[in-house]
Amino acid sequence: MSQEHSATERLPLLAELELLHGRTDNALIVLDDVRIYRRDFRTSGGTLPDWAENGFDQEAAFLSLLESFDATHTVHWHEEETGYAVLWPRAWGEYALKKWVLPGDQTQPFAFRLGVPGTTCISINRRLLDARFGNRWLVGKGLDIGGGNDSIALYRALFPRIESVTVYEWAQGDAQYLENVQDDSFDFVYSGHCLEHVVDPRVALRHWLRVLKPGGHLVITVPDEDLYEQGVWPSTFNDDHKHTFTLFKRESWSPVSINVLDLLRDFEREVSVKKAELLDHSFLPSMERFDQTRTAFAESGIEFVVQKL
Known part of the structure; x- marks a missing residue:
């Protein structure tokens, strides 16, 4: 996006979250490419390219805004592709979205156990x-x-x-x-x-x-x-x-x-x-x-x- 636009216009997510707060109690909210705001968040798509504008200096504000939804939503992080944050409505009950199981994922520790062999x-x-x-x-x-x-x-x-x-x-x-x-x-x-x-x-x-x-x-x-x-x-x-x-x-x-x-x-x-x-x-x-x-x-x-x- 052109640099003629303000920083808020180029990275509008924080402003959009503020607008959504209190108006989406029963709605599922999915945020794409959270790498923009989370400097050290690991994703399967890799880190944010150097040429892409980021909001690393607003990471604390980003996380604080997500926490402000706590009364109505639970927050869940997904590392697939460029990274997602999912705000799941508490009114919907237990979180039902499963993370992709990807090649190379270590889903449990590997340790030998003595006793009867498998x-x-x-x-x-x-x-x-x-x-x-x-x-x-x-x-x-x-x-x-x-x-x-x-x-x-x-x-x-x-x-x-x-x-x-x-x-x-x-x-x-x-x-x-x-x-x-x-x-x-x-x-x-x-x-x-x-x-x-x-x-x-x-x-x-x-x-x-x-x-x-x-x-x-x-x-x-x-x-x-x-x-x-x-x-x-x-x-x-x-x-x-x-x-x-x-x-x-x-x-x-x-x-x-x-x-x-x-x-x-x-x-x-x-x-x-x-x-x-x-x-x-x-x-x-x-x-x-x-x-x-x-x-x-x-x-x-x-x-x-x-x-x-």
Whole structure:
């Protein structure tokens, strides 16, 4: 804007906020490009260009004005793109806008926990013997859906082509829909024993593929119904399981069984199947019935890897 205009005209936001105060009690207010007033606010779009006019000297006044809405609104900061401030009406109840989960975001601290190993932990030595994991499949910026305390991120040093891993858990949203993850944003998507917990695995896979870049890989493990549930439903080892899985059987004893090969066939125009394997190499069939994934050796699952076309 021409320098012929006054500073207030060139940067009108503070004056506009003063006009809105007391007149927008039930209105959602979204402020774009807050970098103009916040000198050290980190955004995915980077810092304000040197050539752009700023209001850094008015940052305190800007924050004070936002605080003046406290009786009617809550203030929320978003780092996406050039940065946003959202004033959410208290009359609308709990804040309902979720921040985008972006590649490279660290959504939780990564720390090893001693005790019973997780299913990803059990898989590591096997995967290190298969060069495809390190050279083709776990490459770039990944999303670990349901990674919890046993995320593939913990083992990043063993797969040197991984750039980063972002964990998607309850704190981020519903794993079935990934509603705050953008399309075609991650180089690989990983999930160990999460698909059995969602309401509709087909809907979940649709969205897991949606957020994967073309050419990227989806690496999934699920419990095998015969190795894990071992003929009993509902599951006695995890009461949150909503489905059982088999790699390929004509008939199943489980009323909620999903045939993995049939499931993948639903996506045959969208993916190339790179691997589908029953992980029974260390299962002990002669033992009394117990959850063998609580040991350090038996994965008791099915793994499939697909590439998005």
